[in-house]
Amino acid sequence: MSHDKITFNLDGEDMQVDAGTSLLDACRSKGAQVPTLCHEDRLEPFGGCRMCLVELDGAPRPVPACKTNASEGMVVRSASESLERVRGTIAEMFMAEHRPSQGGRPNAMEKVAKRFDLGAPPIQFPKRTEYHDHNRFIGFDTDACILCNRCVRYCDEIMQVTALEHFGQGPDAIVQPTDGLSFLDTSCELCGGCVSSCPTGALYEKQAQGIEESSCETTRTVCTFCGVGCVIDLNTKDGNVVKVTAEEGVGPNDGHLCTKGRFAWQFIHHEDRLSEPLVRGDDGELHAVSWEEAYARVVEGLSKVKQEHGADSIGFLASSRCTNEDVYALQKLARSVIGTNNVHSCAAT
């Protein structure tokens, strides 16, 4: 990409940006408040919602700032009475096809309604057909959808699996999984990227349904489902993980997650989790014991083998799932306490 500089005028001030900079980015860098709905930084500019319209000297009508690049000598206004009126009318049209979903999910339409001081819309589109399938991760409240196509574009541009489509025209237009099939029967990989990109909460996580997002605490940590090291936020409520999210611009994943990272956290609170030490009794079965008893049994077992057969008759195996501190301690135990270098891990492959 060329790094030539462009000089143009924004809201009465000259400003210099790199060639190829959109008017939206230029406005944002200057702190000008331009509303958006269909825009997401990780997606290509779409120009679909028209909320980001700005005025351009010499242009017959306002242009979308997301899809218009700054060019030499341009004169741009990001705010005016007329723009406010046009954007307000557009916002009202969105309100007409949007019925807010229940369940505490953030909804950009609330902010838009507030900003343009909108009451109940003068007309309301008919309700859409409800969407149901038996996938357990992704829910879809069709009436909350404003057809911004962020989900469709996420699926096309980023995941490149094209499992969602914008189908039909005019008042009949809808977003749906390919051919109206279940999410389980399309090329969908259940990554939930569509959910993360949805501005109105129309697409949502079934596992977190009904939980007010604002009532959750978040803890930033790292996913354990492969070696990429996606930075995740564990959303917790009342001491339980209820959802996993990721923040755009953070970590090697830049806010993206896969199906395991986003949805497969049930094991954390699963009833099969080990909750007390066990030792094998004379009957050959495992029995619950206190930590003191378990430690005593470990110390006795290791000491006896070491005494009778030497330190090198004991082997240690660490897991690549544990933390650095855990595995450091295990090899230190093997080497400095037991006295053997017999310590390895599945990391051998």
Place this chain on the structure above:
Amino acid sequence: MTNSIAEIEDTDCLFVIGSNTTEAHPVLALRMKKAMRRGAKLIVADPRRTWLAQRADIHLQLKPGTDIPLVNAMAHVILKEGLQAQDYIHNLTENYEAFAKAVGEWPPERAAEICGVEAEDIRKAARAYATTDRSGIYYTLGITEHVCGVDNVRTLSNLALATGHLGREAVGVNPLRGQNNVQGCNDMGNNPVYLPGYQLVAEEENRARFEKAWGTPLSAEPGLRLDQMMDRMHTGELRAFYVMGEDPLISEPNLAHVEEGFDKVDFVVSQDIFLNETSRRHADVVLPATCFAEKDGTFTNSERRVQRVRKAVEAPGSARPDLEIITEIAKRLGAQWLPADPQAYWDEVADLMPKFFGIRYDRIEETGLQWPCPDRDHPGSKFLHEGAPIRGKGVFYGVDHVPPWEEPDEEYPFLLTTGRTLYHYNAATQTARSDGLVDKQESNFIEIAPADARDLGVSDGMLVQVESRRGQVDALAVVTDRLSPGVMWMPMHFSAARANVLTGDGRDSEVGTPEYKVTAVRLATHGH
């Protein structure tokens, strides 16, 4: 990885070999997808027509276990057509002659026959990789899990050195790590020959540094690798086994043999978050540990980035963090260790590892740091080998083809290769407890090429029995043109049908990595 994950999207030619990236590393694959969308060339070498392979400019659908002929032939083309980086080779490498001689033996036509690919495709791939300024190699277990895993990696390293495709942003050789802390587990010295920070235990000055810090003499005798430990169980030389967070009875090859070994061990401790095959059948003591969401610490990802892990919820019952369990045991065995505070243990080990010295908790609160990071002002290393290979000169290896440990024959006519799917993870102890993932993939399956299915009288969805010389498992047949005739594929996730009952005893001759990727099998349909 010599490069960073974010750099992948700036690569102009991606050579992906032995990696089904979109399923095994889905989020890293998004960077590849971004590069592709920008117009980057994609070369995929894989026995399966994976998602990436379907979209590749060149798909080299090689027979499993023939990576060396393939990559040697690419190098052959590069040298023959004068596409090598002469200055780089001259100034920054050694042992070029041995390499040139070895690859001289591998004209594309010879390799094509062994690999089952077109010679012309090998030429095209070699040209694309060599003539693109920003070329990167990405590989994973399809390269390493072979009897010749180390040699496979060497051929890739040869390719990078011959073209000078190393030491720049978005240009390098990148093994993609399979587990969240494979990198860290190695870094921390969970290895029979290395102390933490890749310091050889056999060298006296290394031991002296650790002996001083730990206040105790250390054994100079290199220890046993995992595969050797498994063997020594049989001979009675290994009498006690302490396993933390692993289930060898699903993850090791030739499981019947492993099981017999465990029967002979006097004392087994399993420290884990669930009961597993190993602990259920063999543990004398089972210690309940906390999972990642219940503890503090660090993981090191594939790009060498040390990142903070933070406690979000309480552990079930009386489960305790691994670090605490180990320190308590050390204390009861008479050792004087620090209390179980992760930060204190990180500081202790970082002080002992020059390449990690600058990485401290206060610096990685917001964003992790990539090693090498030798001092506290060092910004970390985005990519390695800048200007020159770290060791001064890159070493070429002359590598010749090593056939798999076991090849199909009349009795077991099919070649089975194994791997991971998008919807499960390793032994599936965690993912099998996610009902939404189980909906997508419930039980074991085997992918079979249409022609083989027809010849065998197998149709899609039929239950078949897969047999090797070591055992048998059931699987549902998935008839798919993702595979060439003669080759079959099975995931390794399902405890009810453990793929490793089938796998054999082939291991890399240098590091002992099992050959999970090649097994000779035959198929029987139930009721026949």
